Amino acid sequence: MNALRLLLVDDEPHILAALSRQLRQLLRGDAVELRIEQAADPREALRLLRERPYALLISDYRMPGLSGVELLREARRLQPHCTRILLSGQVDRDGLAGAINEAAVHRFMSKPWRDDELAREVRAGLAEHERLRREAETLDQVAAEAGRLSPQDRELRRLERLEPGITRVVRDNDGAVLMDLDA
Amino acid sequence: MNAATAVATPLRVPAAAAAWLAAVSSPILVSAGGRVLQANAAMQRLLGHSADALAAMDWDAWATDSSRDALRQHGLRALTSDAELPVLEVEACTASGAIRVLEVSLRKLQDVDGPALMLLTAQDLSDMRYVQQSLLDMGRLMQQIVDSDPVPSFVLNTEHVVTHWNAACSQLTGLPAYQVLGRREAWRGFYDAPTPLLADLVLDERVEAEGPALCGSSLRRSASGWECEVFLPRLGTEGCWIFMSAALLRDSEGRVSGVIGKMQDVSLRRRAQDELRRHQQELEEIVAARTAELLLTHHDLDAFLENAPVGIVATEGTRIVRYNRTVCDIFNLKPADMAQCSTPDFFVSHEEYRQLVKLAAPKLAQGLGFLHELTMRCPDGQLLWVQLIAYLGNQDGDVPRIWWLLQDRSEVMRAQRELSENYRDLQVTNARLAEAQNQLLQSEKMASLGQLAAGVAHEINNPIGFVNSNLGSLRRYVEALLALLQAQERGAPADELARLRAAADLDYLIEDLPQLLDESEEGLSRVKKIVQDLKDFSRVDAADWQDADLNAGLESTLNVVMNEVKYKAEIVREYGPLPPVRCLAGQLNQVFMNLIVNAAHAIEGHGRLTLRTGVAAQAGREFAWVEVQDTGVGMPPEVIKRIFEPFFTTKPVGKGTGLGLSLSFSIVQKHGGCIEVDSEPGRGTRFRVWVPVAGPVAA
Numbered sequence: 001m002n003a004l005r006l007l008l009v010d011d012e013p014h015i016l017a018a019l020s021r022q023l024r025q026l027l028r029g030d031a032v033e034l035r036i037e038q039a040a041d042p043r044e045a046l047r048l049l050r051e052r053p054y055a056l057l058i059s060d061y062r063m064p065g066l067s068g069v070e071l072l073r074e075a076r077r078l079q080p081h082c083t084r085i086l087l088s089g090q091v092d093r094d095g096l097a098g099a100i101n102e103a104a105v106h107r108f109m110s111k112p113w114r115d116d117e118l119a120r121e122v123r124a125g126l127a128e129h130e131r132l133r134r135e136a137e138t139l140d141q142v143a144a145e146a147g148r149l150s151p152q153d154r155e156l157r158r159l160e161r162l163e164p165g166i167t168r169v170v171r172d173n174d175g176a177v178l179m180d181l182d183a
Numbered sequence: 184m185n186a187a188t189a190v191a192t193p194l195r196v197p198a199a200a201a202a203w204l205a206a207v208s209s210p211i212l213v214s215a216g217g218r219v220l221q222a223n224a225a226m227q228r229l230l231g232h233s234a235d236a237l238a239a240m241d242w243d244a245w246a247t248d249s250s251r252d253a254l255r256q257h258g259l260r261a262l263t264s265d266a267e268l269p270v271l272e273v274e275a276c277t278a279s280g281a282i283r284v285l286e287v288s289l290r291k292l293q294d295v296d297g298p299a300l301m302l303l304t305a306q307d308l309s310d311m312r313y314v315q316q317s318l319l320d321m322g323r324l325m326q327q328i329v330d331s332d333p334v335p336s337f338v339l340n341t342e343h344v345v346t347h348w349n350a351a352c353s354q355l356t357g358l359p360a361y362q363v364l365g366r367r368e369a370w371r372g373f374y375d376a377p378t379p380l381l382a383d384l385v386l387d388e389r390v391e392a393e394g395p396a397l398c399g400s401s402l403r404r405s406a407s408g409w410e411c412e413v414f415l416p417r418l419g420t421e422g423c424w425i426f427m428s429a430a431l432l433r434d435s436e437g438r439v440s441g442v443i444g445k446m447q448d449v450s451l452r453r454r455a456q457d458e459l460r461r462h463q464q465e466l467e468e469i470v471a472a473r474t475a476e477l478l479l480t481h482h483d484l485d486a487f488l489e490n491a492p493v494g495i496v497a498t499e500g501t502r503i504v505r506y507n508r509t510v511c512d513i514f515n516l517k518p519a520d521m522a523q524c525s526t527p528d529f530f531v532s533h534e535e536y537r538q539l540v541k542l543a544a545p546k547l548a549q550g551l552g553f554l555h556e557l558t559m560r561c562p563d564g565q566l567l568w569v570q571l572i573a574y575l576g577n578q579d580g581d582v583p584r585i586w587w588l589l590q591d592r593s594e595v596m597r598a599q600r601e602l603s604e605n606y607r608d609l610q611v612t613n614a615r616l617a618e619a620q621n622q623l624l625q626s627e628k629m630a631s632l633g634q635l636a637a638g639v640a641h642e643i644n645n646p647i648g649f650v651n652s653n654l655g656s657l658r659r660y661v662e663a664l665l666a667l668l669q670a671q672e673r674g675a676p677a678d679e680l681a682r683l684r685a686a687a688d689l690d691y692l693i694e695d696l697p698q699l700l701d702e703s704e705e706g707l708s709r710v711k712k713i714v715q716d717l718k719d720f721s722r723v724d725a726a727d728w729q730d731a732d733l734n735a736g737l738e739s740t741l742n743v744v745m746n747e748v749k750y751k752a753e754i755v756r757e758y759g760p761l762p763p764v765r766c767l768a769g770q771l772n773q774v775f776m777n778l779i780v781n782a783a784h785a786i787e788g789h790g791r792l793t794l795r796t797g798v799a800a801q802a803g804r805e806f807a808w809v810e811v812q813d814t815g816v817g818m819p820p821e822v823i824k825r826i827f828e829p830f831f832t833t834k835p836v837g838k839g840t841g842l843g844l845s846l847s848f849s850i851v852q853k854h855g856g857c858i859e860v861d862s863e864p865g866r867g868t869r870f871r872v873w874v875p876v877a878g879p880v881a882a
Contacts (some may be wrong), residue, residue, distance in 0.1 A: 014702045018649030020655045021695060028688060062641075064750045065789075085648035089644030090637075115655040 003033035004055040004126060007030075009045040009062045010087070011073060015111075016040065018060065019087075019118075027117040032126065042066035049075050053164050054082045055129040056122060061088035063097060072103035079164055081126035081132040087111060133161065194298055195219045210285075212303040213292065213728075214242030216262055220300070229285075229307055231278030241304070246276040247282060254287065261289035262299050272308065281311040320706040324724030329443075338432070339382055343367045347443075353416060355446060369444075372434040373415050373425075382429040382444035385409055400428070405430075408442075412449060424453035457748040458798055475681040494589035499582040501525045513569070513591045514561045524562065531560050547575045547585065556592065568596040615645075627842035635776070638746035642713050646706035653703045660696055663687030674695070716742040720772045727879060730763035733771065733807055741794065748783045752792040752813070759797035764807045764852055765878030774847040778870050781843065783813025784834070785868060798876070811870060817864040826860065 008019050027034055039045035050055075057075050061068040072084050079117055081115050086099055089111035090116055098103055106128060107121050125175040126143075143149035149157075160167045194215045199223055204211050208817050209228035212219055222230070222237040230245050243254045250273040250567035257271050269289045273535050277283060285305040292300040329336050329347045335355040338347035346366055348360040356372030363369060370378050381398060384390045394402045398411030408430030434440045488495050490661040494510035496503060503526060514529060530536040539557065546553040553573040558566055572591045576584035641744065652839065667683045675683075719739035741754070748754065782792050795810040818826070818833075825831045827848040832841030851858050855875045862868035 011647050012649070014649045015645055015705055017698065017702055018656070021699065022652050024688070025656055025659050026693070062750055067750075089641045089648060111644045112651045115652070118652075173618040 002129060003035040004129070005035045005037060005052060006041065006058070006122070007048060007054045007082075008058050009039045009042055009063070009068075011040055011042075012058040012060070013040055015060070015108075016172065018059075022115060022118055023122060026115065027122065033147055042068075042071045045071060046078075047076045049078045050164060053162060054079060055127045056083045056085065058085045058087050058122075061090050061095065064088050064092070069099045070104055071101055076104055076120060081129055081136060081161065083107070083129045083132075085109060085125055087113065136161065144166060194220060196300065197297065200292070209307040210307070211236075212242060212305070212499060214258075214301050214303065215298055216242065216258060216301065218242065218355075220290060226305065229283070230275060230278070231281075236278075241302070247276050249602075250274045253481050254506045257289055258301055259289070261291055261301050263291075265291055273305075275305075283307055284312045301329075315872070323505075332351075332445075335365075335446045336443060337369055337372075337382070338441050338443045339369060339386060341386065341439060343369070343383055343386065346441060348372075352446070355417075355448065373417060375417055378845065380429070381409060381411060381427045381844050382442045382446060385429040385431060388437070389678050412453070420638060421479075423450045425446050427450065468736060494549070494587075494591075496587040496589065497576060497584055498526045498583050498587065501527055502582075504584065513567065514559075515563055515565065520562075528562060531557050531558055531566070541571050543585075547573060547583075548560070550575060561761070566593075567591050568593045623842065627846060630842075634742065638744055639713060639717060641746045643710055646709045650706040650710075652702045652734070653699045653706075656701075657699060660692050660699075663689075704748040713742065720769075720776065728765055728767060730765055731768035731771070733761050733764055733766075733809055733874075734758045735770055736772045737775050737794060737796065737809060741779060743780055744776055747780050748792060751783045751786045751788075752790045755793040756790060757793065757795040759795070761796055761798060761807050762805075762876055764874055764876050766874060767850075770850045771854070771872075771874065774850050774872060775809065775811070776844040777847045778872070782811050782813035782815060782868070782870075784818075787816060790814035790867075801873070806873045807876055808871050808873050810871040812867065812869040814867040817866050817868055818860075818862040819864050823860055823862055827858075853879065 008016050010016050020036050044126045059068050059071055068104050084105045085107045086105045140154050155165050196213050205223050210229040210486040211223045212223040212226050219237045219242050229867040232347050234243045243251050246254045247396045268289055273285050273287045275283050275285050286308045286790050290302045292302045330349045333351050335352035336349050337352050340346050344365045348363050353359050358372045401412040407585040410428040412426050414424050429444045430440055431439050431442040489507050494513045495507045496510050497505035511521050527536040529531050540578045542555040556570045559569040570590045572588040576586045584632045658700050670683050704794045791814045793812040826844050830866050859871040
């Protein structure tokens with residue numbers, strides 16, 4: 001099985017370091033292999049989301065440039081099965097409500113967080129991701145068997161889930177394929 | 184012829200003739216040229232000789248030497264001729280030696296056969312002479328009297344001929360006497376044309392008829408004649424007023440012999456009289472005018488008194504002698520009823536009335552006004568608060584008259600009382616409002632503090648978050664390391680050691696542990712800094728004025744609100760060197776925070792926040808300035824006008840109290856500084872706070 005990717009997004013580098021540290025410690029025992037990736041800039045995070053599949057996204061609420069809500073919203077659009085966790089030190093209740101509702105955040109954690117809380121939420125998030133993925137596959141299968149989904153499309157979708165962006169090809173005016181996509 | 188020859192026959196007057204002659208009353212003497220043949224009694228009396236003495240005398244012996252010759256001649260002629268001889272004036276010496284003047288007439292007396300006789304008839308002219316002389320003397324005397332009279336006088340005779348014209352008259356009329364004397368032209372002295380003078384009229388007894396026409400109304404009788412005053416333009420330089428009198432002159436028989444006219448130049452007197460009259464007229468006019476004025480004034484005064492808005496009363500003791508309408512209104516009386524009242528009726532008690540009089544007496548006695556306020560009573564029982572002024576008036580009789588000015592001050596009293604109460608209420612309300620305002624300010628501070636707290640909390644949460652996390656991680660690292668160490672100490676088997684080593688993630692741990700500690704340390708120092716910034720920002724320790732570094736204050740303030748700012752804007756610092764500024768640092772930091780947060784809020788999306796500081800001199804004093812500029816939405820002029828108003832805000836309801844800038848404004852004002860605003864919609868806003876380096880000037 002492929003390793004599950006986790007994306008941590010926070011403008012505070014030390015937060016990212018601490019989170020990574022913890023997650024590595026806490027989930028080492030789990031059966032699953034985890035690859036933890038960090039982004040201090042939300043735009044960088046978006047770029048990553050376009051390229052690789054992530055099982056879990058942990059994002060801060062307020063960041064310079066792109067707000068957490070927008071990032072999470074985009075993430076939902078790009079990778080609907082990537083579990084989204086909002087981690088925030090803000091006490092702005094209305095903003096949080098907006099984030100939760102608009103971005104359909106799965107889970108919320110406040111800073112500072114507790115170790116066991118973090119472990120629990122991440123595990124739950126991963127499980128959720130797994131569930132969603134399997135659910136999508138099942139749906140596709142049903143659709144294919146019902147004739148609603150062509151085998152190519154099914155394959156395309158599967159590939160897309162594995163490698164987001166892989167099914168999209170952008171050509172320039174000359175017809176050459178552009179490999180690097182910026183936002 | 185001599186007497187001797189006549190001896191032959193003594194000459195004798197015939198007896199008949201002699202008898203007749205003796206009866207004649209005039210003095211007669213008969214002679215033949217010699218001795219006196221007969222002399223009648225009258226002659227005897229005249230000459231003072233007896234008949235016998237005369238018979239012994241020559242017929243002309245009685246004449247004085249100076250006249251004898253002429254007499255003798257005359258006699259001779261008479262004897263020798265029959266003609267009528269003229270009379271002859273002869274001086275006779277009487278027996279007593281007196282000289283008498285006689286008028287002698289001689290005639291021949293002859294009988295047919297008789298001798299020629301001379302009849303001498305004498306008329307004693309002496310008296311006549313005497314009278315004549317007297318008359319002459321009188322005349323001369325009168326002339327002298329008239330002439331020397333300083334009063335201009337003239338005399339006319341019965342023919343209106345000027346007989347006297349004295350020097351004074353000449354001077355007055357300018358006519359010398361010789362020009363008028365003997366003429367009928369007395370008028371020349373007075374008129375240009377022949378005009379009858381008063382004297383003429385008196386003489387002709389035409390005064391009553393023609394006098395008024397000539398002399399006017401001044402004509403009147405006097406003791407001796409008539410007098411009048413006329414204006415004669417011919418005399419003097421501009422004409423004179425002449426007082427003329429004319430009196431008839433009578434002779435010894437009482438017959439009119441002439442008229443004497445006297446004049447006096449009464450121009451001066453007349454002028455004075457006129458002046459006096461004019462003066463009197465003027466005076467009378469003035470008096471009349473004054474009287475009229477007085478009357479008017481009196482009327483005005485009366486009207487004024489009657490209509491005056493203050494009550495005016497005059498009392499004599501307890502008797503009310505005068506009152507006006509207002510008094511009646513004040514005491515709710517009809518004027519007719521007022522007349523029935525006496526002074527004490529209007530006081531609450533007789534005692535009070537007496538007290539008032541006693542109080543007033545000293546002031547009134549000095550002639551000063553007496554001012555007082557007291558409760559008075561209307562006859563219908565209603566009580567009033569009255570202000571009065573009393574004056575002593577003129578004294579008619581032995582009871583002094585006092586004038587009282589009254590004003591009903593009940594309303595004013597009431598109003599004053601209400602006013603005091605209102606004032607008290609207002610004070611209470613004001614105190615409450617002040618309190619409320621304080622509370623509002625507190626809540627604004629609270630609100631901004633809340634906002635601050637939120638921001639700070641977030642700023643702290645991050646470091647605390649990862650430090651906490653790292654502590655947990657550290658614990659696990661240490662536990663794992665300790666387990667390994669303990670196993671090693673125990674002398675555990677190699678595979679157990681390997682297992683423990685793997686479980687500890689040793690390679691990663693060795694690399695990660697120092698980083699963990701560094702990061703945690705950094706995190707805690709950040710927390711420390713935030714707390715310090717907060718402390719610096721609030722300057723809790725410094726509620727007093729002190730010399731502060733505004734750059735440091737600005738910087739720590741910025742850090743404190745960094746959470747609000749860092750996501751919205753790029754921060755540019757352009758700090759100039761600032762001297763220590765006398766201020767309340769905590770309060771100024773509050774102002775800076777307000778400006779920075781406002782700037783951050785004004786920026787939509789992302790922008791730039793520029794902080795600048797510097798010093799400049801203004802009006803001879805040194806000022807430090809701190810500037811916060813944003814690239815936000817900016818403000819239109821109508822908003823700029825109102826930003827310092829309390830409760831004015833452009834933010835939606837619930838966001839912001841609107842007190843931030845008004846509070847900042849009052850803080851800056853307290854420091855003796857000011858805030859400049861420069862803003863344009865679309866361009867952004869620039870606030871500049873000026874604070875005097877030396878602190879606020881004592882007011």
